[in-house]
Amino acid sequence: MPDLSLLLAGLSRPEAYPHPVDELRLIQTHISAVLLTGPYAYKLKKPLDLGFLDFSTPERRRHFCAEELRLNRRLAPQLYIDVLPVTGSAEAPRIGGSGEPIDYVLRMRQFDPEQQxxxxxxxxxxxxxxxxxxxxxxxxxxxxxxxxxxxxxxxxxxxxxxxxxxxxxxxxxxxxxxxxxxxxxxxxxxxxxxxxxxxxxxxxxxxxxxxxxxxxxxxxxxxxxxxxxxxxxxxxxxxxxxxxxxxxxxxxxxxxxxxxxxxxxxxxxxxxxxxxxxxxxxxxxxxxxxxxxxxxxxxxxxxxxxxxxxxxxxxxxxxxxxxxxxxxxxxxxxAAGEPALIITHGFSGSGKTTVSGHVVDALGAVRVRSDIERKRLHGMNPAADSHSDLGSGLYAAAATEKTYAHLLDLADTIMRAGYAAIVDATFLDRDQRERFAALAAERACPFLILAVAADEATVRQRLQLRHGDASEANAAVVAHQRHHADPLGDDEPVITVDSAAPLPLATIEAHLKR
Known part of the structure; x- marks a missing residue:
């Protein structure tokens, strides 16, 4: 390996590159040097053996340049281009030139760091x-x-x-x-x-x-x-x-x-x-x-x-x-977590997913969505259309029962790990709500129902605008839900939320700390 400082000085001259250079800038870390030229960035590995890495020979540096290229093309193929030899001498190096290599560089497309x-x-x-x-x-x-x-x-x-x-x-x-x-x-x-x-x-x-x-x-x-x-x-x-x-x-x-x-x-x-x-x-x-x-x-x-x-x-x-x-x-x-169980309640299109998302971001709950888990149980992509009619296919009674049983298992997993679980589903049947309330009681965790409401015009508009969502509900599904839903009881722990209004976080937090 030629003297590193001498080589970096040589690579800091435009004539070392096989293309016009807009502006040369050198950035160094403890294990590498990156030369920015405008169109491309060239990464040179320093001749080091730190125990956890070994770049001590030109062959090892060539190998790890190739490995870096292979590995990073998986996630940034538009950025990683190739490995090039450095030829000539330390005083007058040439990237990609002919002759015996004295070292190797990884060539990458230069990008705007402001986009990181x-x-x-x-x-x-x-x-x-x-x-x-x-x-x-x-x-x-x-x-x-x-x-x-x-x-x-x-x-x-x-x-x-x-x-x-x-x-x-x-x-x-x-x-x-x-x-x-x-x-x-x-x-x-x-x-x-x-x-x-x-x-x-x-x-x-x-x-x-x-x-x-x-x-x-x-x-x-x-x-x-x-x-x-x-x-x-x-x-x-x-x-x-x-x-x-x-x-x-x-x-x-x-x-x-x-x-x-x-x-x-x-x-x-x-x-x-x-x-x-x-x-x-x-x-x-x-x-x-x-x-x-x-x-x-x-x-x-x-x-x-x-x-x-x-x-x-x-x-x-x-x-x-x-x-x-x-x-x-x-x-x-x-710190030990504070497990809790929150379930949503409301018709399709009422805004349950939006509300539950706010709870995730603000309170650190972990969410499970019935629409996603229903399709996962059937090996389907969440955005795929199952072409199931109301009460059949993915929405048959047996499939719905299997979905809610799976949601219950996931909620238990989340709470056992010390997190608050929020289950995003319609929960229109009282017996389904009671099974989740029983789980919370068994785990000695707070339990809350977020009843999400929206006016009919808003629900209708949301259903019409849905595209690429896991839910397949339409106006006929909502009409069926309205006809068959079990009303919330006075004995159930409910906070009613208007999906178009700010989330009452303080009220929710106070309930979960009881």
Whole structure:
């Protein structure tokens, strides 16, 4: 390897490139250097062996350039182009030239960094509609990703726990404040106890194929828009253990990153949307475990410079403040949840899904929708038309009974994991409502019915405008519902909500805390 500083100086000249250069800019991280030229970005791996990565030889750097290309084309094919040799000499390098390579670069399409999700969030441009575009993309990626062989160590309980313990081992000598040391000890003890309790579930998910070749570093700064399309880039190529993980571990990073930036409603929406899209509610008992882990990874990264010389007081204070933010977030994830059960009530088109979505975002509930789960039980895409008539096919009495039994099981799973469940269904039959009330009583959890109302003209308009929604209800269905619905009883815990008015969050929260 030629002298790195000499090579970077050579690559900072326009004549090193096989195309016109608009403007040359060098960006360095601790493991790579990226040269921005206008049309393209060129990524050079530094000649390092850090234990968890080894770029020490040209052949290894060529290999990992190729791996980065392969892996990232899965989620950003429009961004990752090819691997090119660097020829010539360090003083006069040439990218893609003839002759013996002295190194290798990964060529990417250069994009506008202002379109990254972290920048969009800072400008207030990231909302739930964007999350609803992003989550299906992630779910499709995970569904297509390679599955870890059952006999491999990837994603095994021991492999999952090792980096968690390593975080604490590496942080302990960097933190000297007694209060921070005590907090770190609490977090370590909680992580160890959770690992002991969750170890069978970790092994079960490994055996069931939930450990896949994921992205590995899916946070807001690694997601962008290119020509209006979502691209998720800069996945981990240098260490297989970091990307062969449970898909729940991957989504936890994105949820934690949103929360760490103060976007708590988007974080709640992301988790519930991912669960609804994948149906992987069985992952919920692991979620706080993974969320706390991801926060501690960020705490460690923020603190690495504490062990390096030359820090002035202001720099040290900034680092410790960043560490504290992540450590505090991790500790919030260790708090026991407050399970509750909320069900909706109302005719199709009344606005139950909109109202329940507001409850998810504002209160952190996890939602299950009858329209989605009914089709999932029949192996159908939620947006597909079943062509079932009223009272037949997917809407026959037996299918409806099976759907509500499944919703009951999912609500139980959610509450057992320490979350509030909100079940979005019509619940027009009293016996269905009573089964859910009995479950809440069995779990000693608060129970609430949100009766969602809308005038007939609004319902009619909503039904006419529906397109691509999981619900197939029409005017005939609503007429049938009105004729056969059991009225709500005075003994039922009901809060009536106008779907066109602001949600009475304070009233709902007060009820759930009784």
């Amino acid at each position: 999700l972290d920048r969009m969030l800072e400008r207030g441009e990231l909302d739930t509609s964007f999350i609803d575009r992003l989550i299906p993309r992630i779910a499709e990626f995970h569904a297509a990703a390679a599955v870890a062989p059952e006999d491999s160590d990837y994603g095994s309980p021991e492999t999952v726990f090792a980096p968690m313990q390593q975080n604490f081992d590496q942080l302990r000598p960097l933190i000297d404040d007694p209060a921070q040391q005590a907090q770190l000890a609490r977090l370590e003890a909680w992580t160890q106890s959770q690992y002991a309790a969750l170890k069978p579930l970790l092994a079960q998910r490994h055996a069931a194929g939930h450990v896949r070749e994921c992205h590995g570093d899916m946070h807001l700064g690694n997601i962008t828009l290119i020509d209006g399309e979502i691209a998720i880039f800069d996945g981990i190529e240098f260490n297989a253990d970091f990307r062969w993980i449970d898909v729940a571990n991957e989504i936890a990073f994105l949820v934690m990153d949103l929360a760490s930036r103060g976007a708590h409603e988007l974080a709640r929406h992301t988790l519930s949307a991912w669960l609804a899209t994948t149906g992987d509610y069985a992952a919920l008992p692991l979620m706080r475990f993974y969320l706390a882990y991801r926060a501690m990874v960020r705490a460690k990264v923020a603190s690495i410079r504490l062990g390096q010389p030359g820090l002035d007081t202001a720099e040290r204070d900034d680092i410790l403040a960043a560490y504290q933010r992540y450590a505090d977030l991790a500790e919030r994830y260790t």
